Amino acid sequence: MKLKEKVIKYGDNINTDVIIPARYLNTISENELASHCFEDMDSGFKEKVKERKIIVAGSNFGCGSSREHAPLSIKASGVKAVIAESFARIFFRNAINIGLPVIVSDRASSLIDDGDELEIDLNSGEIKDVTKNKVFEVKPLPDFIQGIIKSGGYINFTRENIKK
Amino acid sequence: MNSKNKSQTIAQKILAYHCSRDYVSEGEIINANVDIVLGNDITLPLAIGEFDKIGTGEVFDREKVVIVPDHFAPNKDIKSAWQCKFIREFAREQNIKNYFEVGKMGIEHALLPELGLVLPGNLVAGADSHTCTYGALNAASTGVGSTDVAVAMATGKLWFMVPRTIKFVYSGDLKQWITGKDLILYTIGLIGVDGALYKSMEFSGPAVSKLSMDSRFTISNMAIEAGGKFGIFEFDDKTEEFLKSRSDDNYKIFTSDPDAEYEKKYNINCSDIELQVAVPHLPSNARNARDLADIRIDQVVIGSCTNGRIEDLRIAAEILKNRKVNDNLRTIVIPATQNIYLEALKKGYIEIFINSGCAVSTPTCGPCLGGHMGVLAEGERAVSTTNRNFVGRMGHSKSEVYLSGPAVAAASAIAGRVATPEEVI
Numbered sequence: 396m397k398l399k400e401k402v403i404k405y406g407d408n409i410n411t412d413v414i415i416p417a418r419y420l421n422t423i424s425e426n427e428l429a430s431h432c433f434e435d436m437d438s439g440f441k442e443k444v445k446e447r448k449i450i451v452a453g454s455n456f457g458c459g460s461s462r463e464h465a466p467l468s469i470k471a472s473g474v475k476a477v478i479a480e481s482f483a484r485i486f487f488r489n490a491i492n493i494g495l496p497v498i499v500s501d502r503a504s505s506l507i508d509d510g511d512e513l514e515i516d517l518n519s520g521e522i523k524d525v526t527k528n529k530v531f532e533v534k535p536l537p538d539f540i541q542g543i544i545k546s547g548g549y550i551n552f553t554r555e556n557i558k559k
Numbered sequence: 560m561n562s563k564n565k566s567q568t569i570a571q572k573i574l575a576y577h578c579s580r581d582y583v584s585e586g587e588i589i590n591a592n593v594d595i596v597l598g599n600d601i602t603l604p605l606a607i608g609e610f611d612k613i614g615t616g617e618v619f620d621r622e623k624v625v626i627v628p629d630h631f632a633p634n635k636d637i638k639s640a641w642q643c644k645f646i647r648e649f650a651r652e653q654n655i656k657n658y659f660e661v662g663k664m665g666i667e668h669a670l671l672p673e674l675g676l677v678l679p680g681n682l683v684a685g686a687d688s689h690t691c692t693y694g695a696l697n698a699a700s701t702g703v704g705s706t707d708v709a710v711a712m713a714t715g716k717l718w719f720m721v722p723r724t725i726k727f728v729y730s731g732d733l734k735q736w737i738t739g740k741d742l743i744l745y746t747i748g749l750i751g752v753d754g755a756l757y758k759s760m761e762f763s764g765p766a767v768s769k770l771s772m773d774s775r776f777t778i779s780n781m782a783i784e785a786g787g788k789f790g791i792f793e794f795d796d797k798t799e800e801f802l803k804s805r806s807d808d809n810y811k812i813f814t815s816d817p818d819a820e821y822e823k824k825y826n827i828n829c830s831d832i833e834l835q836v837a838v839p840h841l842p843s844n845a846r847n848a849r850d851l852a853d854i855r856i857d858q859v860v861i862g863s864c865t866n867g868r869i870e871d872l873r874i875a876a877e878i879l880k881n882r883k884v885n886d887n888l889r890t891i892v893i894p895a896t897q898n899i900y901l902e903a904l905k906k907g908y909i910e911i912f913i914n915s916g917c918a919v920s921t922p923t924c925g926p927c928l929g930g931h932m933g934v935l936a937e938g939e940r941a942v943s944t945t946n947r948n949f950v951g952r953m954g955h956s957k958s959e960v961y962l963s964g965p966a967v968a969a970a971s972a973i974a975g976r977v978a979t980p981e982e983v984i
Contacts, residue, residue, distance in 0.1 A: 408752055408841065412949040416956075417928035420601045421631060421638035423608065435956035455753040455786060459949060460928070461688040463605055463704040484757050484788055485688055489704035539588045539718065550612050553710045557613070 396517040398475050399525075400448040403440070404509035407453035411465040411486065414457065420464055428464050429471035444472050449515070451507045452479040457486020466490040476515055478522065480504040491540055492549035498522065503531040566816035568724040569791050570759035573699035573813050577682040583721045591719050593623075595677060596711040597685030599667055600628040600639065602704070603646045606686060609709035618653050619715035625657040625676060626650045627667040630924040635931035665896025665922040668692035668780060668864035673896055675805030679794050679812050684711050689864050689946065694779035694790040695772060697798060697812060699759075701788050722788045723822040724759040724815075725750075729766035731830035736980050738874065739774030740866055740944065740964030742767075743781040744835035746827065748845025756786030758822060761815065763793055766829040772801045773870035777964075780865045781946055784842040834979050836942070837962040840950050848967045851977040855887075858941040859972040860953075861965055862893025862920070863927045866944035869899050871965040876908035878969035878980050884916035885975030891933045893920045917972070929954045942971040 413436035415428055422428065433440035450469070456479035457465060466489045469477065476496040490497040496517055503522050507513065511526040520533035535541070546552035565582050567575065575583040577591040598606055603626060610618075618624045626646055631639035650658035657676060664670065668689050671677050679697035683690060688702035703717065711717045727746060747754070760782045767775065775792050782790025792798070794812040802810075834848040861867075861875050872894060884890045892912045894900035900922065903909050912919050926933030927945040935941055935954030941961065943953065948960035961977060970978040 410947075410949045412928075412947065412952050416951050417601075417630075417930055418934075420928075420930075421636060421642060423604045423642075435951040455756065458752060458786065459688065459947060461602060461686055461690075461702040461704055463602070463686075463706060467605075481753060481756060483753075483786060485702050485704060485783075488707060492704060492706035537588055537720075549706050549710055550609050553613055553714065557615070557714070 398449070398515045398517065400475055400513060401446060402449050402451050402507055402509060402511045402513060403443050403447045404507065405450060405452040408455045408458055409452050410459035411457060411462050412459055414465040415462065415468045420462060425467055425471040428468035432468040432472045444474060447510070448473055448475045449513055450474055450477045451504055452477065453504055454480040456482050458483035461485045463489045463493065466493055466495045470495045478503050491543055494544070494548040498533055500531055500533050566819045568759065568815045568819045568821070569697070569761060569813045570699055570722055570724055570789050573680055573682055574719055574721050576680065576811070585721050585723045587721045589719055589721065590716050591682055592715055593684045593711050593717055594681040595623055595625055595683040596708055597625045597667060597671070597683065597687065597690060598646070598708050599630050599687055600632055600643050600646055601630045602686030602708065604642045605705035606708040606712065607645065607649050609706050610712050613709060613713040615713040618712045621654050622656045623715070624653070624655050624712055625671060626655055627659050627664050627670060628661065629664055629666050629922065630928065631930050632664070632923060633661045633921065663897060665899070666864045666867060666924055669867055669895035669899065672696060672776065673898055675802065678802065678806060678808060678810035679798065680810055684708065684717050688783045689780050691782045691787060691790045692776050692780040692864060694782065695775035695792050697792060697794040699789050699791065702783060722757055722759045724761050725755055726761045726763065726821045726824045728764035728824065728826050729762070729829050730764050730826065731766055731828040733766065733829050734833065736834060736874070736966040737832060738870065738964045738966070739770060739777035741832055741835040742829065743778045744837050744842070744845045744962065745832050747781065747785045747843045749825065750785055752784060752841050752843045753786040755782065758787055759789040759791060760785065760787045761791050767792065768795055771870055772797055773868040776868065777865055781842065784946060834967050835963065836967060836977060837948055839948050839959040839961070842947060842962060848963065848977060848979050854940070854961065854977040856942050856971060856976060857888050857939040858933060858935065859888060859890040859968050860893070860926050860933055860941060860943040860945060861890070861968050862895060863924065863945040864895065865946045866965055867893055867895025867899065869902055871944060872899065872903045872908050874965040875969040876911045878966060878984065879915040879917070879972065880911045882915055882973050882983065884972050887975045888972065890917040890972040891920060891926065892917045893925065893932070894922060896922055926953055928952065942968050942977060944968050
């Protein structure tokens with residue numbers, strides 16, 4: 396699967412409280428969660444995400460609570476992938492489990508700028524910054540995790556394995 | 560990595576045991592059997608929807624799924640009431656043995672150990688990031704998401720990547736008033752909020768062997784604030800004593816091999832550690848409390864899964880006894896479980912809190928995550944014994960949280976600013 400989208404760039408330690416504040420955790424409606432995504436940190440996110448659908452961030456993206464509402468609200472906002480120097484482990488699991496593509500790359504994260512246009516090959520993991528004409532190779536995820544992604548998330552993966 | 564050497568850390572051994580193997584290597588992905596699966600009123604509603612899609616119909620073991628409505632309970636609004644109702648109905652349908660209703664419940668990470676539901680050597684997955692708390696009991700315990708909990712409830716299994724371990728060796732004598740909170744804030748300050756990302760933190764050394772179980776729970780609880788997967792203590796006579804009155808079940812103790820490989824080792828001399836405060840907006844912003852005397856505050860919170868245990872209430876009561884909460888702020892004390900509340904009542908702490916002008920609440924996570932029972936307005940500032948001080952954590956995005964242990968929180972409640980006990984006693 397290939398993506399061609401523009402970038403919203405954020406910094407280090409983007410935590411789940413700013414991705415989706417806890418005061419909205421009284422709902423499991425994806426659309427409602429999406430309507431509050433990043434509202435305490437970037438009030439312009441809702442407008443930006445109409446045109447730009449890849450988030451590029453620094454280290455420890457998604458740190459803090461285990462709330463799956465965080466990757467859900469990002470995904471339901473229309474974001475197609477998140478690239479970061481590193482991810483907090485629970486966020487990383489949650490994103491894979493719900494089928495939000497997450498890519499670890501310290502070079503991409505430091506060299507890509509806000510507004511750049513990217514082409515991402517989700518199978519090979521290759522990221523091309525079209526604006527800067529630069530290519531970043533990314534270490535592929537372990538086979539087991541790729542299996543979850545190929546199944547379309549951990550629930551489908553589990554159903555398939557129960558049937559076997 | 561260990562190719563010839565088959566020595567293992569506690570984390571490796573517990574994970575190996577739960578997939579019926581003698582050895583697992585670091586970085587390997589395994590499918591392991593879990594002993595306890597935990598969910599609350601915020602994370603379980605999402606998990607139930609995913610659980611239904613899997614199609615097993617029933618949970619894998621009705622005694623191993625634990626459900627606690629604690630975050631927005633007692634119900635803070637109509638939407639939260641629906642979420643609590645939804646998980647209550649699920650618990651009834653599934654005949655869940657360990658569902659704890661308001662009136663019997665406590666904050667999950669204080670409640671499960673108190674009831675002897677987590678034992679040494681257990682592998683625990685909870686849809687709450689502070690599930691790492693049970694590492695204090697020599698368990699491998701970690702926070703996961705709602706989908707993970709759905710799969711674990713259906714199958715009793717979950718995938719884990721075997722983590723590398725960072726060892727922390729604490730030595731020296733603790734200064735007066737210093738508790739587990741000061742040690743862990745100091746440690747996170749040292750290594751950063753991603754200093755233990757994907758890693759197991761192993762806490763050891765002569766200074767922690769002297770620490771109470773309550774202080775150990777506080778330390779394990781905040782492993783996640785350094786990015787840690789587990790925060791594990793070695794088993795000792797204090798662990799044994801804690802468990803004696805709580806469980807008759809057999810358990811298996813795991814120790815790291817003497818020649819186990821660690822990614823890193825930190826030697827920390829506790830005799831140098833002063834009372835700590837983490838200033839906004841990261842738990843790693845640890846400072847000495849005495850350097851923050853000009854920080855005026857509007858609220859103090861003493862409670863949470865981090866510091867709502869009896870040791871915390873005893874220290875706060877000792878400082879607040881025969882003293883008054885400053886007129887310029889409000890102080891909210893939240894015993895973490897009903898048993899802790901009752902013990903605090905019998906020991907006279909609750910009377911001290913009320914006489915000094917504190918509000919005392921039934922157990923709830925409430926203010927820690929800006930839910931209810933003490934949400935901050937724009938421009939307000941709190942000293943809190945909770946675990947996170949991110950932007951907007953306790954309320955408005957322009958409010959601030961200063962994290963501390965119970966001694967600084969109680970002293971600050973009297974002084975109306977960040978203070979140490981010496982300044983108010």
